[in-house]
Amino acid sequence: SQQGEEDPQALSIQEGENATMNCSYKTSINNLQWYRQNSGRGLVHLILIRSNEREKHSGRLRVTLDTSKKSSSLLITASRAADTASYFCATVGPGAQKLVFGQGTRLTINP
Amino acid sequence: SAVISQKPSRDICQRGTSLTIQCQVDSQVTMMFWYRQQPGQSLTLIATANQGSEATYESGFVIDKFPISRPNLTFSTLTVSNMSPEDSSIYLCSALPGVPSEAGYTFGSGTRLTVV
Numbered sequence: 001s002q003q004g005e006e007d008p009q010a011l012s013i014q015e016g017e018n019a020t021m022n023c024s025y026k027t028s029i030n031n032l033q034w035y036r037q038n039s040g041r042g043l044v045h046l047i048l049i050r051s052n053e054r055e056k057h058s059g060r061l062r063v064t065l066d067t068s069k070k071s072s073s074l075l076i077t078a079s080r081a082a083d084t085a086s087y088f089c090a091t092v093g094p095g096a097q098k099l100v101f102g103q104g105t106r107l108t109i110n111p
Numbered sequence: 112s113a114v115i116s117q118k119p120s121r122d123i124c125q126r127g128t129s130l131t132i133q134c135q136v137d138s139q140v141t142m143m144f145w146y147r148q149q150p151g152q153s154l155t156l157i158a159t160a161n162q163g164s165e166a167t168y169e170s171g172f173v174i175d176k177f178p179i180s181r182p183n184l185t186f187s188t189l190t191v192s193n194m195s196p197e198d199s200s201i202y203l204c205s206a207l208p209g210v211p212s213e214a215g216y217t218f219g220s221g222t223r224l225t226v227v
Contacts, residue, residue: 033215040148040201040223042117045215088153097142097207099216101154 006089006102014110019076021105023089024069030092032065033099034074037086046074046087079109113138113206117219124194124226131190132222134204139184140217142207145177148221149200157202160187194226 006023013019025032031050035043049056049065049072056063062075076083086106090099114137124130134143143160157177158166166179181187191198204219 035215035218040221042115042203042220043154043205043218045112045217048213048215090154098144098156098159099154099205100156104153 006087006105008105009103010106010108012108012110013079015079015081017079019079019083019107019109021074021087021089021107023072023074023102025072025089025091025100025102026070027091028094029067030094030096032063032072033090033092034061034063034072035088035090037088037104039085043088076107079107081109081111083107084109112214113140113208113217115204115206115217115219117204117222119222120220121223122225124224126195126226128194129190129192130194130224131188132202132204133188134186134206134219136185136206136217138208140206140208141184143181143187144205144207144216145179145187145189146203146205147200148203154203157189160189191224194224196226199224199226 029051031048033048034046037043047058047063049063060077065072086104088104089102116135118133145157146154147157148154156169157172158168160166160179160181162181162184176192178190202222205216
Protein backbone atom coordinates (compact mmCIF):
# COMPACT_ATOMS: atom_id res chain seq x y z
CA SER A 1 0.00 0.00 0.00
CA GLN A 2 1.15 3.56 -0.61
CA GLN A 3 2.11 5.69 2.34
CA GLY A 4 0.53 8.92 1.19
CA GLU A 5 0.20 11.59 -1.38
CA GLU A 6 2.72 13.57 -3.34
CA ASP A 7 1.92 16.83 -5.03
CA PRO A 8 1.98 17.92 -7.60
CA GLN A 9 1.58 14.70 -9.60
CA ALA A 10 3.29 16.43 -12.49
CA LEU A 11 5.40 19.58 -12.66
CA SER A 12 6.82 21.30 -15.73
CA ILE A 13 9.23 24.23 -15.34
CA GLN A 14 11.90 26.08 -17.29
CA GLU A 15 15.55 25.24 -16.90
CA GLY A 16 17.13 27.34 -14.18
CA GLU A 17 13.96 27.62 -12.11
CA ASN A 18 13.49 25.93 -8.76
CA ALA A 19 11.26 22.86 -8.41
CA THR A 20 9.40 22.02 -5.21
CA MET A 21 7.69 18.70 -4.58
CA ASN A 22 5.66 17.81 -1.51
CA CYS A 23 5.02 14.51 0.20
CA SER A 24 2.59 13.59 2.95
CA TYR A 25 2.53 10.36 4.90
CA LYS A 26 0.16 8.69 7.30
CA THR A 27 2.06 6.91 10.05
CA SER A 28 5.01 7.48 12.37
CA ILE A 29 8.39 7.25 10.72
CA ASN A 30 12.02 6.55 11.54
CA ASN A 31 13.21 8.33 8.42
CA LEU A 32 12.02 9.64 5.07
CA GLN A 33 13.94 9.26 1.84
CA TRP A 34 13.71 10.76 -1.63
CA TYR A 35 14.47 8.81 -4.79
CA ARG A 36 14.70 9.67 -8.48
CA GLN A 37 13.66 7.37 -11.31
CA ASN A 38 14.56 8.03 -14.93
CA SER A 39 12.22 6.59 -17.57
CA GLY A 40 10.96 3.62 -15.57
CA ARG A 41 14.40 2.36 -14.68
CA GLY A 42 15.99 1.71 -11.32
CA LEU A 43 15.70 4.18 -8.49
CA VAL A 44 18.56 6.36 -7.32
CA HIS A 45 18.71 7.44 -3.70
CA LEU A 46 18.91 11.21 -3.32
CA ILE A 47 18.72 12.07 0.36
CA LEU A 48 17.62 10.69 3.73
CA ILE A 49 16.21 12.76 6.58
CA ARG A 50 15.65 11.28 10.01
CA SER A 51 12.57 11.91 12.12
CA ASN A 52 14.51 14.14 14.52
CA GLU A 53 15.84 16.35 11.71
CA ARG A 54 13.98 19.28 10.20
CA GLU A 55 16.08 20.23 7.20
CA LYS A 56 18.88 18.74 5.17
CA HIS A 57 20.93 19.86 2.19
CA SER A 58 22.85 17.98 -0.45
CA GLY A 59 24.21 19.98 -3.37
CA ARG A 60 21.22 21.52 -5.16
CA LEU A 61 18.76 19.55 -3.03
CA ARG A 62 17.04 20.78 0.09
CA VAL A 63 14.69 18.56 2.05
CA THR A 64 12.46 19.60 4.92
CA LEU A 65 10.50 17.40 7.29
CA ASP A 66 7.58 18.39 9.49
CA THR A 67 6.62 15.39 11.60
CA SER A 68 3.74 17.28 13.23
CA LYS A 69 2.13 17.65 9.81
CA LYS A 70 3.48 14.33 8.52
CA SER A 71 4.87 16.07 5.48
CA SER A 72 8.13 16.64 3.64
CA SER A 73 9.26 18.76 0.73
CA LEU A 74 12.05 18.40 -1.80
CA LEU A 75 13.46 21.54 -3.40
CA ILE A 76 15.72 21.32 -6.42
CA THR A 77 17.40 24.63 -7.10
CA ALA A 78 18.66 25.89 -10.46
CA SER A 79 17.05 22.99 -12.32
CA ARG A 80 18.71 21.36 -15.34
CA ALA A 81 17.30 19.33 -18.21
CA ALA A 82 18.99 16.27 -16.68
CA ASP A 83 16.74 16.64 -13.61
CA THR A 84 13.78 15.48 -15.72
CA ALA A 85 12.60 12.33 -13.95
CA SER A 86 10.02 10.99 -11.52
CA TYR A 87 10.66 11.72 -7.85
CA PHE A 88 9.36 9.56 -5.02
CA CYS A 89 9.36 9.97 -1.29
CA ALA A 90 9.51 6.81 0.79
CA THR A 91 9.23 6.26 4.51
CA VAL A 92 10.64 3.73 6.95
CA GLY A 93 8.60 3.13 10.07
CA PRO A 94 10.00 2.76 13.60
CA GLY A 95 11.58 -0.65 13.99
CA ALA A 96 10.85 -1.48 10.35
CA GLN A 97 13.15 -2.05 7.41
CA LYS A 98 10.88 -1.78 4.39
CA LEU A 99 10.34 1.34 2.32
CA VAL A 100 6.79 2.53 1.70
CA PHE A 101 6.53 4.81 -1.31
CA GLY A 102 4.43 7.84 -2.09
CA GLN A 103 2.70 8.31 -5.42
CA GLY A 104 5.53 10.28 -7.03
CA THR A 105 5.91 13.53 -8.97
CA ARG A 106 6.83 13.60 -12.65
CA LEU A 107 9.17 16.54 -13.16
CA THR A 108 9.88 17.93 -16.63
CA ILE A 109 12.55 20.57 -17.12
CA ASN A 110 12.14 22.46 -20.36
CA PRO A 111 15.31 23.82 -21.99
CA SER B 112 27.14 1.45 -1.50
CA ALA B 113 26.09 -1.93 -2.88
CA VAL B 114 25.51 -2.48 -6.59
CA ILE B 115 22.74 -4.78 -7.80
CA SER B 116 22.72 -6.59 -11.13
CA GLN B 117 19.18 -7.46 -12.14
CA LYS B 118 18.22 -9.59 -15.09
CA PRO B 119 16.54 -9.87 -17.44
CA SER B 120 16.10 -6.18 -18.12
CA ARG B 121 12.95 -6.85 -20.12
CA ASP B 122 10.94 -9.75 -21.45
CA ILE B 123 7.79 -10.46 -23.39
CA CYS B 124 6.04 -13.59 -22.17
CA GLN B 125 3.03 -15.64 -23.12
CA ARG B 126 0.15 -15.80 -20.68
CA GLY B 127 0.17 -18.88 -18.51
CA THR B 128 3.96 -19.11 -18.41
CA SER B 129 6.37 -18.15 -15.61
CA LEU B 130 9.35 -15.83 -15.50
CA THR B 131 12.17 -15.82 -12.96
CA ILE B 132 13.96 -12.56 -12.25
CA GLN B 133 17.39 -12.61 -10.64
CA CYS B 134 19.20 -10.05 -8.51
CA GLN B 135 22.87 -10.34 -7.61
CA VAL B 136 24.40 -7.92 -5.10
CA ASP B 137 28.11 -7.23 -5.11
CA SER B 138 28.30 -7.38 -1.30
CA GLN B 139 26.48 -9.08 1.54
CA VAL B 140 23.28 -7.31 2.52
CA THR B 141 20.96 -7.90 5.41
CA MET B 142 17.63 -7.35 3.68
CA MET B 143 16.38 -7.69 0.12
CA PHE B 144 13.00 -6.58 -1.17
CA TRP B 145 10.92 -7.05 -4.30
CA TYR B 146 8.66 -4.33 -5.69
CA ARG B 147 6.15 -4.08 -8.50
CA GLN B 148 5.58 -0.87 -10.42
CA GLN B 149 2.52 -0.92 -12.63
CA PRO B 150 2.49 1.41 -15.64
CA GLY B 151 2.51 5.05 -14.57
CA GLN B 152 2.27 4.11 -10.90
CA SER B 153 4.45 4.12 -7.82
CA LEU B 154 6.26 1.15 -6.30
CA THR B 155 4.35 -1.44 -4.28
CA LEU B 156 6.23 -3.85 -2.04
CA ILE B 157 5.60 -7.49 -2.92
CA ALA B 158 7.70 -9.16 -0.25
CA THR B 159 10.81 -9.10 1.89
CA ALA B 160 13.27 -11.84 0.95
CA ASN B 161 14.71 -13.42 4.07
CA GLN B 162 17.95 -15.37 3.92
CA GLY B 163 17.43 -18.98 4.95
CA SER B 164 13.69 -18.69 5.54
CA GLU B 165 10.45 -18.01 3.68
CA ALA B 166 9.80 -14.58 2.31
CA THR B 167 7.42 -12.24 4.09
CA TYR B 168 4.61 -11.20 1.75
CA GLU B 169 2.60 -7.99 1.81
CA SER B 170 -1.16 -7.96 1.74
CA GLY B 171 -2.45 -8.89 -1.69
CA PHE B 172 0.59 -10.94 -2.70
CA VAL B 173 0.90 -14.70 -2.22
CA ILE B 174 3.72 -17.20 -2.43
CA ASP B 175 2.04 -19.34 -5.07
CA LYS B 176 1.95 -16.40 -7.47
CA PHE B 177 5.29 -14.81 -6.53
CA PRO B 178 7.65 -17.46 -5.14
CA ILE B 179 10.89 -15.96 -3.87
CA SER B 180 14.23 -17.52 -3.08
CA ARG B 181 17.13 -16.12 -1.12
CA PRO B 182 19.80 -18.80 -0.83
CA ASN B 183 22.52 -16.48 0.50
CA LEU B 184 23.25 -12.88 1.49
CA THR B 185 24.00 -11.70 -2.05
CA PHE B 186 21.36 -13.28 -4.28
CA SER B 187 17.59 -13.48 -4.65
CA THR B 188 15.06 -14.51 -7.28
CA LEU B 189 11.43 -13.61 -7.85
CA THR B 190 9.24 -15.79 -10.04
CA VAL B 191 6.05 -14.44 -11.57
CA SER B 192 3.91 -17.54 -12.05
CA ASN B 193 1.02 -18.35 -14.38
CA MET B 194 1.23 -14.88 -15.89
CA SER B 195 -1.66 -12.85 -17.20
CA PRO B 196 -1.63 -9.46 -18.95
CA GLU B 197 -2.36 -7.83 -15.56
CA ASP B 198 1.13 -8.87 -14.47
CA SER B 199 2.67 -6.54 -17.05
CA SER B 200 4.77 -4.22 -14.87
CA ILE B 201 8.27 -3.27 -13.92
CA TYR B 202 9.66 -5.48 -11.18
CA LEU B 203 12.50 -4.13 -9.04
CA CYS B 204 14.66 -5.62 -6.35
CA SER B 205 16.19 -3.58 -3.58
CA ALA B 206 18.75 -4.16 -0.88
CA LEU B 207 19.45 -2.68 2.50
CA PRO B 208 23.17 -2.45 3.29
CA GLY B 209 24.46 -4.40 6.24
CA VAL B 210 25.29 -1.19 8.08
CA PRO B 211 22.53 1.44 7.98
CA SER B 212 23.88 4.56 6.38
CA GLU B 213 22.92 7.80 4.74
CA ALA B 214 23.20 6.03 1.39
CA GLY B 215 19.69 4.65 1.55
CA TYR B 216 18.57 1.54 -0.23
CA THR B 217 20.05 0.29 -3.48
CA PHE B 218 17.84 -0.74 -6.37
CA GLY B 219 18.34 -2.96 -9.36
CA SER B 220 17.69 -1.46 -12.78
CA GLY B 221 14.34 -3.20 -13.05
CA THR B 222 12.74 -5.86 -15.25
CA ARG B 223 10.11 -4.61 -17.66
CA LEU B 224 7.67 -7.48 -18.15
CA THR B 225 5.02 -7.56 -20.87
CA VAL B 226 2.55 -10.44 -20.89
CA VAL B 227 0.72 -11.10 -24.14
